[in-house]
Amino acid sequence: MTLQAKNLSYRTRTGEVLVDSINMELKSGEVVGVLGPNGAGKTTLLKMLSGELAPTSGEVRIAGERLPELAHAERALHVAVLPQAGTLTFPYPVIDIVLLGRLPHRHRSSARTDRRIAFRCLEQVEAEHLAERSYPTLSGGEKQRVQLARILAQLESAHTENLSEKYLLLDEPTSALDLSHQHQVLESARSMASRGAGVLAILHDLNLASQYTDRLLVLHGGKAAAEGPAGVILEPVMIQRVYGVEAVINNHPRLGCPLVSTTGKKEVLSER
Amino acid sequence: MNEATLPGTVGMKAHPSTDTVGSWLRQRRHRRIITLIVLTFVLVGVATLGISMGAVSLSLEQTFAILLERVGISTGVDYTRSQETVLLSIRLPRVLLGVLVGATLSISGAAIQGLFRNPLAEPGLIGTSGGAAMAAVWAIILTKAIAGEVGSDLIRWIVPCAAFLGSLLVTWFVYRLSCSMGRVQVATMLLAGVAITTFSFAVMGLAMFVADDSQLRTITFWTLGSLAGATWQSLLIATPLMLAAVIGLPLLARSMDALALGEAEAFHLGVPVQRVRNMTILLVAMAVGASVALTGIIGFVGLIVPHILRLLIGPDNRTLLPAAALLGAALLAASDLLARTIAEPAEMPLGVVTAFIGAPYFLWILLKNRERGGLF
Numbered sequence: 045m046t047l048q049a050k051n052l053s054y055r056t057r058t059g060e061v062l063v064d065s066i067n068m069e070l071k072s073g074e075v076v077g078v079l080g081p082n083g084a085g086k087t088t089l090l091k092m093l094s095g096e097l098a099p100t101s102g103e104v105r106i107a108g109e110r111l112p113e114l115a116h117a118e119r120a121l122h123v124a125v126l127p128q129a130g131t132l133t134f135p136y137p138v139i140d141i142v143l144l145g146r147l148p149h150r151h152r153s154s155a156r157t158d159r160r161i162a163f164r165c166l167e168q169v170e171a172e173h174l175a176e177r178s179y180p181t182l183s184g185g186e187k188q189r190v191q192l193a194r195i196l197a198q199l200e201s202a203h204t205e206n207l208s209e210k211y212l213l214l215d216e217p218t219s220a221l222d223l224s225h226q227h228q229v230l231e232s233a234r235s236m237a238s239r240g241a242g243v244l245a246i247l248h249d250l251n252l253a254s255q256y257t258d259r260l261l262v263l264h265g266g267k268a269a270a271e272g273p274a275g276v277i278l279e280p281v282m283i284q285r286v287y288g289v290e291a292v293i294n295n296h297p298r299l300g301c302p303l304v305s306t307t308g309k310k311e312v313l314s315e316r
Numbered sequence: 317m318n319e320a321t322l323p324g325t326v327g328m329k330a331h332p333s334t335d336t337v338g339s340w341l342r343q344r345r346h347r348r349i350i351t352l353i354v355l356t357f358v359l360v361g362v363a364t365l366g367i368s369m370g371a372v373s374l375s376l377e378q379t380f381a382i383l384l385e386r387v388g389i390s391t392g393v394d395y396t397r398s399q400e401t402v403l404l405s406i407r408l409p410r411v412l413l414g415v416l417v418g419a420t421l422s423i424s425g426a427a428i429q430g431l432f433r434n435p436l437a438e439p440g441l442i443g444t445s446g447g448a449a450m451a452a453v454w455a456i457i458l459t460k461a462i463a464g465e466v467g468s469d470l471i472r473w474i475v476p477c478a479a480f481l482g483s484l485l486v487t488w489f490v491y492r493l494s495c496s497m498g499r500v501q502v503a504t505m506l507l508a509g510v511a512i513t514t515f516s517f518a519v520m521g522l523a524m525f526v527a528d529d530s531q532l533r534t535i536t537f538w539t540l541g542s543l544a545g546a547t548w549q550s551l552l553i554a555t556p557l558m559l560a561a562v563i564g565l566p567l568l569a570r571s572m573d574a575l576a577l578g579e580a581e582a583f584h585l586g587v588p589v590q591r592v593r594n595m596t597i598l599l600v601a602m603a604v605g606a607s608v609a610l611t612g613i614i615g616f617v618g619l620i621v622p623h624i625l626r627l628l629i630g631p632d633n634r635t636l637l638p639a640a641a642l643l644g645a646a647l648l649a650a651s652d653l654l655a656r657t658i659a660e661p662a663e664m665p666l667g668v669v670t671a672f673i674g675a676p677y678f679l680w681i682l683l684k685n686r687e688r689g690g691l692f
Contacts, residue, residue, distance in 0.1 A: 087653060091580075094584060095583075096580050096583055096584070116583075116586045116587065116588050117586040118586075118619060119586060120584060120585050120586025122556065123584070124584065125476070125580075125581075125584040127578070127580055127581060127584075130577055130578040130580075130581055131578060132433075132576055132577055132578075133433060133434055133576075134433075134435070134576050134626070134631035135608065135626070135631055136573075136576065136630070136631055136632070137630070139337055139340075139341065139619075140573075140630075140632065141577070144573060144574055145585070146578065147574055147585045147586065147587070148585060148586040149464065150570070158335070158336065159338055159341065160334055163333075163334045163337055172337075175337045175340075176337070176340055193582075218571070
């Protein structure tokens, strides 16, 4: 079971190429990290994978079916997306936001089941104490966790713990979070993957990517600059080429995964 | 870490569980049901008062007696022929029109706010009503000019259609203008509304300039709004258009809740965003067009009513939309009662009454939100 992108490109009306012939596959049970500097085309790629943006060439398939041919509600049962900061002006309580994640299940699952799932997902992101709070009054990090709970609730099923054929696309899920919640969100992603889901996350922190992902896709100027497990592709030459910064790679003393330390173009630290 | 796990606060607040949230949700549902029931009673009460009060006085018994007589039940309460005429051919259609227009404007306001994802949108503010009035005024003048007196009968049909087209065009235009990359630019939306409303008043001014005396009186009525033109015949034409919105919009409620998160978010939740948006604009334009065609521009109802209700029962559109219809109907019926009894036997334009209540309320919303850091 895969989410498959073939030769995916996106060209704006002015002819600028944002994503250039990307081939990739998101398999059931794996966590894939998408890395790259600002403007590398990460979000555009994610929007095409989710069907929000139609590619100018190439195609996306879910379990062999072409994405645009899936009905709206059907697609929503398989693909859930955590977007970058949204805007919500109306004072919906948090539990209602999470319950909106159950919208695609509206004729398949009872109100009681929906409530139970919504609450469990809130617990999973450590936000159950916020259930009755009004969403616009939350902090940036709390909002991000509540949104994550919403899309976790979207993929849960009342009948089975198995999440194969479900795909979770996360656009910078850790951007507004403190350290402990960064780890907790990626642990949630891993636990979804261990139940069969395919998870794709746009990340900026190379060390989080190295710790929590099975594979990485590094974008640079819309093209795939590197692809493979963190232990193989995270090396100084690639980081210098893509990000333009010096990097030193060690092994994480406890986890064994690559530990990346970076310095700017000018090594200010050594001069001090 | 939440407060319940901190030492010293244990026991002060129970750790939340599915049960506590469940009972909180249940209480909220009860509150919503009670609100809907109370609003229904208020509406029936206000409508009954509206039918019995006015220049020709009628007691409540007489009112019910006349109504019951019509369905074949004799009560033995005395009333005069003129009382019966006033009630059946003047007050009843007028109150019914008020109820329908109030329900229409409020539910349209709530729906437009859902669509624009902003509590400041309102058919009057974003130009929907202005567009309708502008189109209607020119429909009157052009029909008279082209078809002459034969046109009088035609006008009854042409005016609502023109108003509908006018409001459809303007709403669609403002939406396209203020929406970029799936996000609504609120400033653009409000300013486009101001521009279009100003333009439509200028167009109506121009119409007054070329209009003859008899046309002039009809035209002034558009700008201030009034229920005085209510007849059974005009109700017959406009009712289906307005009922379509009152019945159709609540069917889109859940999709509008998802839209509140953002258009992309709603899309990912499986909502057919484009269809929901087109349906909303179509239903609102139809209903507001029809109501403007019959009563002129009545401002602020669509703004105040959903706002009050959000404070009372929250923003969930499944309850908000029907509740808005009920409260809007009651509010407009009450405002009309005030407009025609406050300076008896003279009648104040209804738009004046709603603006007197609405404009200060609008400013109050702005003030409240400024304290919380603004609406945008």
